[in-house]
Amino acid sequence: MDKVFIEGLEVDTLIGVFDWERGIRQCLRLDLECAWDVQAPASADELSRALDYAALAARIQAFAGEARFLLVETFAERLAGALMAEFGIPWLRLRVTKPGAVPAAAGVGVEIERGCR
Numbered sequence: 444m445d446k447v448f449i450e451g452l453e454v455d456t457l458i459g460v461f462d463w464e465r466g467i468r469q470c471l472r473l474d475l476e477c478a479w480d481v482q483a484p485a486s487a488d489e490l491s492r493a494l495d496y497a498a499l500a501a502r503i504q505a506f507a508g509e510a511r512f513l514l515v516e517t518f519a520e521r522l523a524g525a526l527m528a529e530f531g532i533p534w535l536r537l538r539v540t541k542p543g544a545v546p547a548a549a550g551v552g553v554e555i556e557r558g559c560r
């Protein structure tokens with residue numbers, strides 16, 4: 444299966460369950476893999492047939508800018524749904540890391556897979 448991916452995309456968003464988290468913005472780090480045929484855009488050498496990773500990244504930044512979720516689970520689910528619907532992605536794996544949440548850990552978060560390969 445071919446994939447288009449974005450690795451280590453950092454976004455600022457309002458996220459967290461505690462009162463002190465509702466008044467600040469925090470960084471999330473996103474790793475995204477999307478099933479997408481690479482042969483067709485490669486044979487035509489045309490961006491219009493490719494899954495445009497720059498457009499994906501811009502949409503993710505806009506989503507994070509408006510989001511106000513409590514849980515990283517909710518952030519991941521809603522973002523995955525939006526990207527699949529808007530870009531026609533049949534399958535994706537999305538990992539959302541909240542780097543500062545547990546100081547003794549390099550990162551904590553969730554990873555989800557949605558759709559069919």
Ligand SMILES: Nc1nc2c(c(=O)[nH]1)N=C([C@H](O)[C@@H](O)CO)CN2
Nearest residue numbers: 459460461513514515516541544545
């Ligand atoms: N499974 C989760 N556990 C926790 C979350 C979360 O979003 N999903 N969030 C918090 C707090 O917001 C924490 O990140 C503050 O440091 C705790 N556990």
